[in-house]
Amino acid sequence: MLNYFQKELTNLKKLNLYRELRVVKSSASPEIIYQRKKYLLFSSNNYLGLANHKKVISAQINASKKYAAGSGASRLVCGNIKLYQDLEYKLAKFKESESSLVFATGYMTNLGVISALVTEKDLILSDALNHASIVDACRLTKAKKIIYPHSDFNFVQNHLKKLRENFNNVFIITDGIFSMDGDIAPLPQLTKIAKHYKSFLIIDDAHATGIIGEQGKGSLSYYNLKPAENIIQIATLSKAIGNLGGFVCAKKEIINFLINKSRPLIYATALPPAILAGSLTALKIIQNNEGEKLRTRLKENYLLVYNSLKNLNFKLSKKPSHIIPVIIGDNKKTLKIAEYLFKEKIFAPAIRPPSVPEGQSRIRITVMATHSKKHLEKLIKVFKNIKNKP
Numbered sequence: 001m002l003n004y005f006q007k008e009l010t011n012l013k014k015l016n017l018y019r020e021l022r023v024v025k026s027s028a029s030p031e032i033i034y035q036r037k038k039y040l041l042f043s044s045n046n047y048l049g050l051a052n053h054k055k056v057i058s059a060q061i062n063a064s065k066k067y068a069a070g071s072g073a074s075r076l077v078c079g080n081i082k083l084y085q086d087l088e089y090k091l092a093k094f095k096e097s098e099s100s101l102v103f104a105t106g107y108m109t110n111l112g113v114i115s116a117l118v119t120e121k122d123l124i125l126s127d128a129l130n131h132a133s134i135v136d137a138c139r140l141t142k143a144k145k146i147i148y149p150h151s152d153f154n155f156v157q158n159h160l161k162k163l164r165e166n167f168n169n170v171f172i173i174t175d176g177i178f179s180m181d182g183d184i185a186p187l188p189q190l191t192k193i194a195k196h197y198k199s200f201l202i203i204d205d206a207h208a209t210g211i212i213g214e215q216g217k218g219s220l221s222y223y224n225l226k227p228a229e230n231i232i233q234i235a236t237l238s239k240a241i242g243n244l245g246g247f248v249c250a251k252k253e254i255i256n257f258l259i260n261k262s263r264p265l266i267y268a269t270a271l272p273p274a275i276l277a278g279s280l281t282a283l284k285i286i287q288n289n290e291g292e293k294l295r296t297r298l299k300e301n302y303l304l305v306y307n308s309l310k311n312l313n314f315k316l317s318k319k320p321s322h323i324i325p326v327i328i329g330d331n332k333k334t335l336k337i338a339e340y341l342f343k344e345k346i347f348a349p350a351i352r353p354p355s356v357p358e359g360q361s362r363i364r365i366t367v368m369a370t371h372s373k374k375h376l377e378k379l380i381k382v383f384k385n386i387k388n389k390p
């Protein structure tokens, strides 16, 4: 009975695509312990260090003591404690939106929003490099789906010109900052096109929230754009906010519709009180002076890494961001480099298909505000050695 699975796994190993879990001691600090040795971490999404922030941790402990460890039921039954209302109010304000709704994870937010809003009479236009959770969400719908070449807004416009009248609703879906490449979606053009063709624009701002725009509001704010009624913003509490959960910000009608129709909201247990309290505290920090300082520090850090690797002639993204893909191409070569990094006590695993397109395997470096200059210099030195050894 297990033969089939064993054979598939052997096949994955042959293709250098086999994955395994590593047990680490704290996956959110710049220095982590793995098999009793110290490594420098360059693969965490804890960009601002808020997962380790003292105030966030005490807020979580206090909430557990005050309420309970778990929530006991789904939100529509009795799991919807007051902290949800507080957090959703703050998130909506943060994203300059009318209303917001929190889900158990960012992954479930995409499933929950897209599968509920989109019907068989609709059209989806989805960027080729969108996150896997968007891809899976689109698969759950019966809509016509068109995958457009990465950031190609002309393609989107041309298709809408031809096709718009054949469909009821149209949903253009894009990451704000792309998770594997670190580049930003062309939102000035996409918002214009969406408005002109009376379409919704869904922006998954998982990697931009807390990081870019005024107070870290995200990619719309980065471009000085305001969320209009056809714009649906999705984000996660698990990256810069340093916790767990996802959320959507949109007009009240959309949020009420989701409360009634979104299965991942209706049929899953509410988040524990600690998560909600921790996220509230982290959100407050993100919007105050301390958050501003952390963003400045993050930018200094990623500019140093990006510029140094660029000078070493590594193939990187066009523009610097906190996500720095070092494109190697070949799976085997990428694994070899990842192994070397690992030997040198750098924790930055290889990213291979299907997480990225075939032939674009890479080392994905993520920089944090909590990395010290010393941490960064060590990383750069190790990459210098890679360059000097063909």
Ligand SMILES: *Cc1c(COP(=O)(O)O)cnc(C)c1O
Residues within 6 Å of the ligand: 105, 106, 107, 108, 110, 131, 133, 175, 179, 204, 205, 206, 207, 236, 237, 238, 244, 245, 246
């Ligand atoms: C990480 C990520 C998600 C999933 O969020 P989780 O909170 O980790 O489930 C969704 N979309 C994008 C673009 C992401 O990078």
